[in-house]
Amino acid sequence: MGKQQNIAEAGITGPKVRSDCYVKLELTEKGGIRIDLDSKVKTMYGPSIEQLCCDEIEFFGINNIKLTLKDAGALPFTISARLEAAVKQISDTGKEFIPDMIDENKYPPVRDRFRFSRLYLPGNNPKMMLNAGVHNPDGVILDLEDSVAPLKKMEARLLVRNALRQVNFYGSERMVRINQLPDGLEDLKYIIPHNVHVVLIPKCENALQIKQVEEEISNLINKHKIRQEVFMMPIIETALGVEKAFEIASASEDVVALAIGLEDLTADLGVIRTNEATETLYARTRMVNACKAAGIQAIDSVFSDVGDIEGLRQNVKISRSLGFEGMGCIHPRQISIIHECFAPSKEEIEKAQKIMDAFYLAREKGLGVVALGSKMIDLPVVKRAEKTVNLAVKLGLTRNT
């Protein structure tokens, strides 16, 4: 115990806090482990909470301590993370108290999956994580960057680590947004061993940043003998980033998409962000072009007016027309609108099916030319139709043909 500090706190308490807890630790000379538990679920879980805390304190080799725990119905992964965050302030232990990985969370990353919607979840807020997967976003982003206060970064790392293992995200792509480098490289240690699928890298401006992250990921993959890939999604949030979009998009094979962050970008450009977003039209089209040139997905920024569903709908339609293939969400209610608008329309699906029917008919007959009525159809058109039909099947909008 090289650290000077004898008292440590972590977590949060207050009348509005739910599904979280507050931990205070005081190292003592003697008396063993003493726990003062104030919990709204004490009747149902009092003994199991105390057992968890004892096990964890013993795991860190602490023999004499007073623990004050104010619990507002936190799940074990949260209590455990808060306690560890406090322990790490009074002890320089290198150990980590890692909860089990639930079976439901063991699914691997998929390079070419749909990324229509990805739901931002503040990395230090356990309550919002619990039901995130139930709303069926394509991806969840556990955010360590802007939504976490500077003093809470360590707490958030531990909470996100535990959430990656214990919270069922119901098949959503498991993403984490790390902090800007170099802090973000430290974040990786807490997430890479825990089946993270995509690392979001904020404020990217050059290929070197991607290389740095790639190298650290690779080190951790080797160290932990991980047998799967970890993908990257750099976020373009500055004018310079926009100019370097292609360089960033093609910096690594594991970059699967670029996202654009319009809040920071408009600040950098010195313009006011509007719902119509004409002020960033150049930046967005330029980034889309860079992504297509590099063969990866282009993902649009979040639409921040949660109450304006119609505005969101218009925004997504424009986004899709520009070539974006997905968008961030900051509220679960945005997910279904985004899915609906990125999905092909009924007319598009019908037309695509007709083209595919004509294509299969031509192939059956051994014809070299595909025709729909009197119109000849080029191969790229067939390819696009195939994509549309596949997408529609996957989204349950049509039967498999």
Next chain:
Amino acid sequence: MPETKLIKNAAGRSVPLEINGKPVVPYKGVGKHNAAGAKHGPEIYSCKDFPSDGNKRVGTLMEALKKAGLRDGMTVSTHHHFRNGDLLANQLFDVAKEMGVKDLCWFPSASFPCHEHLIPYLEDGTIHHIEGSMNGALGRFASQGKMKGVGVLRSHGGRYQAVQDGEVKIDIAVIGAACADPFGNANGLYGDSATGLLGFALADSQYADKVIVVTDNMVPFPCVPWQIQGNYVDYTVEVDKLGDPEKIISGTTRITKSPDRLLLAEMTAKFCDETGIIHDGFSFQSGAGGTSLAVGEYFKKIMQEKGIKARFARGGSNKYLVSMLEEGLIDYILDGQTFDLEGVRSMAENPGHVWTSPFTSYNYHGKGNFAGMVDVAILGATEVDINFNANVVTHSDGYLLHGIGGWQNCLFSKTVILPIPLFRDRIPVVIDEVTTLCGPGELIDVIVTERGIAVNPLRTDLLEKLKGSNLPVKSINELKDEAEKICGKPEKAHFDDQIIAVVKWVDGTVLDVVRKVKE
């Protein structure tokens, strides 16, 4: 405390044969108890004993209570249309305290947090016990075993039944009304304390020995419409203020913004659509809870898309329901409790917005009631168990915190759906066995949670209709396991032997008891 004799009722719950010194009948099963005998008959009164000019005004509430003969041990009733803005029940017991009257039984149609004011009167013996919902602070007080007598929890319909059948004999009913005339005709439609209707006071007016109408808006005879008929009334009193308008009626009933609750509402509406419950001319029960309001909005969308309408909506009215009525999506609102000013306005001006009472809607000892005619009721619960039994009065830690309201009565609608979260914070909602039994599982058809929908196996028709559906249909046991996997297996609440309240079934039999929490 004398040994209480307990017997296992048809639901397997140990219940007493006597409550507060009066014999009671243990629950026998749904539809198994046969009511017998005659209804309670109040005394015959004569016009010659009342003012011939119809002016029954007395100066103060105390004067009225004195004239009504308030004395120790009486049962005094109030209604809850003023909800959390009620000042009258509190004033009533202030007067009782001042008069030095003891051991009263308070018989409200429901209590609210504002009635925390009465705790000192429960402590000093002015009030012996409460027969009616005990919410928040009053429930906690009772759960700590501090109430002198045993509380009796009834549904709105059960309250009417108990009064009608003479199980509860009301000595003095104090009926607050937003508008009344000196004869005692009264309604809740006009005035600063408008509540819409006064249906919860109907039984009290019909069967109480003495009836006092209190208003802060006295108008010359006749006060129309007379939701309460002056012919039942003994005394009328004018006061400055009956209630706190902002707390009586919400000016802003709001649909929930919680994404999780909206998801529950959306799943519930989809379920009703896919199973054909939503059809032209259907009917639904509607509440004022955020989730319930949201279900109504999803119903509206589906009805608009299909170009169909509902024959009636039963339950609490609010601006969303009113807009459906005005847009022609519902023919009638059968209103049991008006929740916002739009509801009050609509009831006053729209003949399709009809006020009802626990007699028309819920009374089990009548020749039928409206609740059974409703196609679908969407209700809440604090706990549901693997036998579809549900609890609405206690929490898993054992504390009594809510009343039954119309919940038990609504279980008789054709399909009962409970949209509930699988767990709240760390508290599982779907569990092995409910802490307190309020509704038998055979009447509860569907549990909608964010992680899956469980259909009661008795409803093979619904299960058949769901074949090939994309909805996440699971068994109730699967839901329970999932809740336990996330939260851990909960330990049961610890109780002392002391019974602090009983839960009555709609037919007056004793369904379950609530015991003192071990602290």
